[in-house]
Amino acid sequence: MDFRLKQFSKVRAFPKPEDGLRxxxxxxxxxxxxxxxxxxxxxxxxxxxxxxRRRLATGGVVVLTVWLFLHVMFGANGMVVYxxxxxxxxKLRAEIDKLQRxxxxxxxQIKGLQNDPNAIEKEAREQLHYARPGEVxxxxxxxxxxxxxxxxx
Numbered sequence: 001m002d003f004r005l006k007q008f009s010k011v012r013a014f015p016k017p018e019d020g021l022r023x024x025x026x027x028x029x030x031x032x033x034x035x036x037x038x039x040x041x042x043x044x045x046x047x048x049x050x051x052x053r054r055r056l057a058t059g060g061v062v063v064l065t066v067w068l069f070l071h072v073m074f075g076a077n078g079m080v081v082y083x084x085x086x087x088x089x090x091k092l093r094a095e096i097d098k099l100q101r102x103x104x105x106x107x108x109q110i111k112g113l114q115n116d117p118n119a120i121e122k123e124a125r126e127q128l129h130y131a132r133p134g135e136v137x138x139x140x141x142x143x144x145x146x147x148x149x150x151x152x153x
Contacts, residue, residue, distance in 0.1 A: 049056070073079050112119040124130045131137045 071078065075081075109119075113123060129137050129139065
């Protein structure tokens with residue numbers, strides 16, 4: 001068996017930092033020439049943009065203003081949605097007030113039926129058709145249904 005070391009065929013030496021700087025300095029004139037050519041080619045465009053800068057700024061402000069107006073009026077929380085929500089709130093508030101008054105009326109009627117004998121007698125006469133001895137009760141042959149809060153089908 002042979003334990004001798006052979007020479008490495010692909011030994012690499014790291015470049016020195018000075019070599020990279022020298023290469024960059026050597027290519028600097030080419031880079032400057034390229035930059036100069038690019039500046040010359042873009043000069044008409046840059047001068048046109050520079051001369052129209054006020055028009056471009058005014059156009060940008062107009063576009064921004066139009067977008068802001070549309071967003072405020074028709075956006076997710078815009079004026080159109082706000083007005084419809086406010087109208088819905090007013091309708092619901094009116095319905096709540098109506099139901100509260102109706103609830104208060106029923107509460108008063110319940111209290112009257114619990115405490116007032118005249119109210120009890122009135123309800124017995126109207127709904128159950130009760131009568132005192134000697135009284136005659138006339139019944140309508142075409143009775144109309146009383147208005148209730150039950151759901152209509």
